[in-house]
Amino acid sequence: MIKIVKRDQPSKAIFFFTPILAIFLTLIAGGIIFYILGFKPFEALKFFFIVPIADKYGFSELLLKATPLCLIAIGLSFCFKSNNWNIGAEGQLTFGAIVSGGVALLFYDQEGFYILPIVILAGAIGGMIYASIPAILKTYFNTNEILVSLMLVYVSKLILDYLVVGPWSNPEGFNFPETRQFSDSARLPLLFEGLRIHAGIFLALAAVVISWFVFYKTYLGFQMKVSGFSLKTAKYAGYKGKKMIILVFLISGACAGLAGVGEITGPIGQLHREVSPDYGFTAIIVAFLGRLHPVGIIFASLVVAITYLGAETAQIFMQIPKYTGQVFQGMILFFLLASDYLLFFKFKFIGTKK
Amino acid sequence: MHKFLIRSFVSSLVLLFTLTVAAVAKDVKAAFVYIGPTGDHGWTYQHDVGRKAVEAAGFKTTYVEGVPESADAERVLRQLANSGHDIIFTTSFGYMNPTNKVAKEFPNVKFEHATGYKREHANVSTYAARFYEGRTILGTIAGTMTKSNVIGYVASFPIPEVIRGINSFTLAAQKVNPNIKTKIVWAFTWYDPGKEAEAAKALIDQGADVIAQHTDSTAIVQMAEKAGVYAFGQASDMDKFAPKAVLTSVENNWGPYYVDRVKAVANGTWNQKDTWHGIGDGMVVISDLDSQMPADLRSKVKKLQADLASGKVHSFTGPIYDQKGNLMVAEGKTADDGMLAGMMTYVKGVEGDIPK
Numbered sequence: 001m002i003k004i005v006k007r008d009q010p011s012k013a014i015f016f017f018t019p020i021l022a023i024f025l026t027l028i029a030g031g032i033i034f035y036i037l038g039f040k041p042f043e044a045l046k047f048f049f050i051v052p053i054a055d056k057y058g059f060s061e062l063l064l065k066a067t068p069l070c071l072i073a074i075g076l077s078f079c080f081k082s083n084n085w086n087i088g089a090e091g092q093l094t095f096g097a098i099v100s101g102g103v104a105l106l107f108y109d110q111e112g113f114y115i116l117p118i119v120i121l122a123g124a125i126g127g128m129i130y131a132s133i134p135a136i137l138k139t140y141f142n143t144n145e146i147l148v149s150l151m152l153v154y155v156s157k158l159i160l161d162y163l164v165v166g167p168w169s170n171p172e173g174f175n176f177p178e179t180r181q182f183s184d185s186a187r188l189p190l191l192f193e194g195l196r197i198h199a200g201i202f203l204a205l206a207a208v209v210i211s212w213f214v215f216y217k218t219y220l221g222f223q224m225k226v227s228g229f230s231l232k233t234a235k236y237a238g239y240k241g242k243k244m245i246i247l248v249f250l251i252s253g254a255c256a257g258l259a260g261v262g263e264i265t266g267p268i269g270q271l272h273r274e275v276s277p278d279y280g281f282t283a284i285i286v287a288f289l290g291r292l293h294p295v296g297i298i299f300a301s302l303v304v305a306i307t308y309l310g311a312e313t314a315q316i317f318m319q320i321p322k323y324t325g326q327v328f329q330g331m332i333l334f335f336l337l338a339s340d341y342l343l344f345f346k347f348k349f350i351g352t353k354k
Numbered sequence: 355m356h357k358f359l360i361r362s363f364v365s366s367l368v369l370l371f372t373l374t375v376a377a378v379a380k381d382v383k384a385a386f387v388y389i390g391p392t393g394d395h396g397w398t399y400q401h402d403v404g405r406k407a408v409e410a411a412g413f414k415t416t417y418v419e420g421v422p423e424s425a426d427a428e429r430v431l432r433q434l435a436n437s438g439h440d441i442i443f444t445t446s447f448g449y450m451n452p453t454n455k456v457a458k459e460f461p462n463v464k465f466e467h468a469t470g471y472k473r474e475h476a477n478v479s480t481y482a483a484r485f486y487e488g489r490t491i492l493g494t495i496a497g498t499m500t501k502s503n504v505i506g507y508v509a510s511f512p513i514p515e516v517i518r519g520i521n522s523f524t525l526a527a528q529k530v531n532p533n534i535k536t537k538i539v540w541a542f543t544w545y546d547p548g549k550e551a552e553a554a555k556a557l558i559d560q561g562a563d564v565i566a567q568h569t570d571s572t573a574i575v576q577m578a579e580k581a582g583v584y585a586f587g588q589a590s591d592m593d594k595f596a597p598k599a600v601l602t603s604v605e606n607n608w609g610p611y612y613v614d615r616v617k618a619v620a621n622g623t624w625n626q627k628d629t630w631h632g633i634g635d636g637m638v639v640i641s642d643l644d645s646q647m648p649a650d651l652r653s654k655v656k657k658l659q660a661d662l663a664s665g666k667v668h669s670f671t672g673p674i675y676d677q678k679g680n681l682m683v684a685e686g687k688t689a690d691d692g693m694l695a696g697m698m699t700y701v702k703g704v705e706g707d708i709p710k
Contacts, residue, residue, distance in 0.1 A: 061429050161542055165511060166709070174471060175513050175698055176447060196428070267425035272448060277422040312430055315418050316385075316437060322420050323391070 003348045010343045018342060019289050019296065022335035023303060029331055030324075039320055047317050048310035048328075060195035062305050064267065067197075068093070068259035068276070070301035071204040072283035074211045075255025077292040078248040081215070082224035083231060086249060088134065088149025089256040090280025092127040094156040096257020097264050098163065099126025101271040104186040104264070105168060105179055115185040120203075120261050127257020128250045130156065135249035139242040145249075153280070164272055178272040188266045200262030207255055212294040224248065256280060277308075285333045304329060382620045384408050384612070385439040386417040387430060389446035390545055396570030396589040397544065397606070401445045401468075403590075404608030411613045413620075423448025428456060435460040441619045443612065444468065454478055464624050466615060469515070471695075476626055481611060484632030485515075486522035486694070487662050488604030489566070490669040491640055491655055492586045493526030495601055496534075496564040498651050499584055503533045506557025506565040508574055510544050512708050514697045516568050521701045522669045523566055528703050536704045537562060547573035558583055575600050591641040602655075603641040610636055630691065634663040670694065675702045 030048070031041035052058045072089045079086040100123030107115045134148040165177045173180075188198040215221040223244055227234040234241060263275050286304050290297030311325025386405045390398040398419065405415050416439060421430050427449050434442050435456055441464040444453045450470035457465045457475045465478045473480055496505050505527060509516050524536045537560055539553040551573040554565050558577070564584045567574045572595040578585035579596035587593065587603025611631065618624040631637035640659055643652045661667035670689035674682045676699045683689050689697075700708060 057432070064425070158542075165513075165542075174696060177511055177513065178448075181451075196425075263425055267428060270451070272423065274423040274448065277424050277426060308426070309429075312418060312421075312426075312433065316416055316430075316433060319416075322418060 001350050003350050004345050005348045007344055007346055011346075014342050016291060016296070018339040019291060019300070019336060021339050021342075022289070022332055025335040025339070026328060026331040029335075030328055033324070033327070034320070037320070039318060044314060044318060044320060047314045047320075049306055051317070052306060052309035052313045057195060058309065060192065060197040061309060062302065063197045063201055065305035065308055066298075066301040067201045067204045068262055068279045069283050069286045069304055070297055071200075071207055071259045071262070072256050072280055073286035073290060073297045073301060074204070074207040074294060075252035076283055076287040077211065077290075077294075077297065078214075078224065078251045080228075080287055081292050082227045082244060082248050084135075084138075084245055084248055085146045086131065086134065086149050086252050087146050087284065088131070088151075088153050088280070089252065089283055090276065090278060091149065091153035091156040092130045092253040092256035093260040093263075093276055093280045094153070094160055095130035095260075096123040096127035096253075097260030097271065097275045098156070098160055099123060099129075100257070100261045101179065101182075101264050102163075102168070104182040105271075107186055108180050108183055110183060111185045113185070115183070116188070116265070119186050119265060120258065123257045123261030124254040125257070127253040127255070127260065129253070131249040131253025131256070132246065135246045139245050160271070160275070161273055168271065179270050181270045182265060186265055187269060188262065196267050198262070198266040200258075200266050203258050203262065207258075208294045208298060215294070220244070220247070256283075259283075282329065285329055289332060289336055304332070307332075382441070382616060383414045383416065383439045384616045384619075385434040385442045386415065387421050387427070387434070387442065387444045387446075387449060388417060388419040389423065389448070390420060390570075392417070392419050394545060394570060395572055395592065395595070398445070400589050400606040401443070401608055404612040405443075407609030408612045408616050411617070413616050421449075428452040431456040432459070435463045440464065441466065441616055441624070464615075464619055473626060473628065479615075479626050479628065481629040481631075482515075483606060483608075483637040484630055485604060485606070485638055486518045486669050487632040488638045488640060489519045489523040490526040490662060490667075491658060492566055492602070492604065493523035493528075494530055494655060494658060495586075495647065495651065496523070496566060496584070497527030497529070497531035499601065499647065500527075500531065500534060500564045502561045502563045503531065503535065504561040504563065505534055505536050506554065506560070506562030507536050507538050508550055508553045508557065508565065508567040508569055509538050509540050510569045511542060512540065512698075514695060517700065517708065518694055518697045519568050520704060521674075521697065524701055524703050525670070525674065534703065538704065538706055540709055541569055543569060545570045547571040550574050551577045554578060554585075555581070572596070587641065593641065593644070598646075601644045601647060605639040605641055607637055607639045632662070633659060634665065676700065677702055677704065 031045055034041045034044040053062050076086060076089055100119045103122040104119045133152060134145040137143040137148050138145040164179055168179045170178055170180045188200050191197050223239050264271055282304060286297060286300045290300035307325045307328040311322045314320040315322040388398040388401060392398055392402040405417055409415050418430050421427055431452055443466045445468045447469045450467055450472050453465050453467045454472050454474040457478045461477055467480050469482045470480050507520055527534045537557055539556055541549050541553045543549050550569050550571050554574040554577040557565055558581045565574060565578050566586050567588050570589055572592050575585040575587060575592050575596035578599035584601050585599045587600050589606050591603045591605055593600045643655060668688040670683060672683035672687045673685045676682050
């Protein structure tokens with residue numbers, strides 16, 4: 001007989017094991033779905049997860065895709081660890097892109113080594129400004145940061161729409177909704193000739209190292225951890241909650257803003273209506289799949305990035321609808337949440353007595 | 355009897371010819387990149403109908419749907435160019451820069467970009483349809499069928515393509531009914547059923563009894579059906595979604611062009627060009643006219659359609675005035691393509707300002 005028993009303490013081993021279990025279950029469920037749709041499951045999974053990264057170019061694309069996801073997820077983990085539910089990274093990314101894009105456009109006909117640092121800084125500041133809105137409203141007016149940050153996503157997209165359709169549209173562009181192309185000095189340098197992976201990846205790696213240090217080696221990291229477990233305890237311990245809330249939002253906003261910079265000054269090279277295919281939302285999955293741990297987030301961002309690439313390859317070579325990529329992302333999150341049950345409960349085998 | 359023989363002889367010749375072309379062309383592979391899902395019953399759906407025509411002509415095709423205009427477009431294009439496709443159709447404006455970028459790296463692959471203007475390399479062509487000709491037909495119908503003299507128009511983005519459509523529509527409506535006003539609501543989206551339905555409702559609340567649209571979903575005609583007003587289908591024949599409301603639709607018919615271009619690749623006759631086809635070339639098609647329209651209107655529309663096709667009638671024939679009363683096109687003249695391509699002012703009779 002099997003009995004379900006509550007664990008005295010959440011298991012640490014299980015904590016890091018369940019994301020792997022979730023990915024494994026997703027692969028099985030994905031294979032079943034492919035089979036039901038009438039595709040050969042193993043072939044489909046091969047086109048989904050192996051073919052896209054089988055060559056140098058594909059691997060570079062994987063890193064290109066994972067970079068913004070990793071960067072944003074690292075930022076979000078600051079918020080999520082300390083019980084602050086910033087759902088609006090997509091908006092912070094967009095606003096960061098707007099501010100840095102605006103600066104880049106000022107220099108559109110100029111060259112100079114100083115341009116890129118200013119553009120990058122502008123993006124981080126843009127993201128911080130945008131993230132400070134839900135943070136300030138939460139700390140001083142007790143508003144719900146989930147709603148505020150989420151709603152601001154749509155506001156930022158409308159601002160971007162307005163700018164690229166109107167005042168910032170390319171004067172030589174027949175009024176189409178896009179800006180001029182940035183000058184080469186405002187573009188992140190490419191790492192390899194012919195590949196699209198750019199210097200933005202170092203921003204993501206720096207974020208990983210810094211966050212690891214902050215989480216595990218500093219007083220702030222400890223405060224965040226305690227606040228995450230129990231806000232009352234944090235208050236009792238005398239932590240200045242408001243300051244911390246604003247700080248984690250600013251960090252999170254800066255990371256999202258930098259991800260926006262990476263997109264527009266990396267592969268895109270201008271502002272237009274679609275700077276991000278919802279990286280800010282997908283990064284939420286990445287943050288949780290990576291267990292809010294910097295190293296975990298690196299792996300999670302690679303796993304989720306490949307669902308994007310795989311969906312394209314599977315459609316090109318096997319005519320599998322591209323939207324299955326989103327189904328895979330959804331399944332990963334679903335199985336992760338479901339298998340978290342194992343964190344708090346365990347199965348006990350009990351011999352039946354007659 | 356001998357007529358029958360000749361006819362069957364000719365048709366078997368045609369058949370033989372088609373089969374030969376198909377046999378020769380087997381090797382040419384065409385790829386299509388779509389902005390939306392193939393099931394949107396609007397823009398992407400019609401491009402996919404065109405793709406199927408290419409398949410029917412004996413060529414292999416591949417498509418990728420839902421490709422965002424973000425950094426992802428370039429990867430998809432490169433992957434298609436790398437995997438043995440000879441001609442790639444990129445069917446949304448936002449693919450313009452990635453198309454030209456990838457075209458530079460793959461000089462042996464032909465690229466066809468819809469609705470753009472950049473042809474930076476010899477292997478990039480652009481194509482678009484003169485949808486404004488279809489809107490001349492819709493304006494004629496709207497001006498005749500309206501009782502409130504208020505016509506609603508759901509617009510997407512303030513770009514020349516859309517402004518041109520509004521103007522062409524309004525000019526035609528004024529011609530049959532000088533008292534009409536065109537009210538515009540900007541939805542700032544190409545495809546968002548919720549927003550589009552809201553925009554249509556706002557226009558109906560303002561007294562519009564005919565709704566035209568320059569967005570892609572079926573939400574507007576369905577809203578019109580519910581409110582008991584008339585509407586027009588966009589991109590595909592939307593009659594089945596709102597049988598009472600839809601008077602006719604302007605269909606985007608890409609098939610003939612696609613088949614033509616893919617065949618040109620097969621024959622080695624493909625060359626760079628900028629195509630802008632209308633009703634005459636069959637790229638713009640008017641669906642069946644609804645029986646609610648009076649018989650004389652229907653025959654008038656048929657004649658107008660024939661005249662637009664032959665070039666006897668031009669959608670923008672002077673005198674045309676802008677909202678302030680300045681002359682845009684003089685009496686007896688027609689607007690040239692340069693003016694049409696950059697059109698960013700409303701004609702007289704359109705209400706409101708173009709959003710800036």
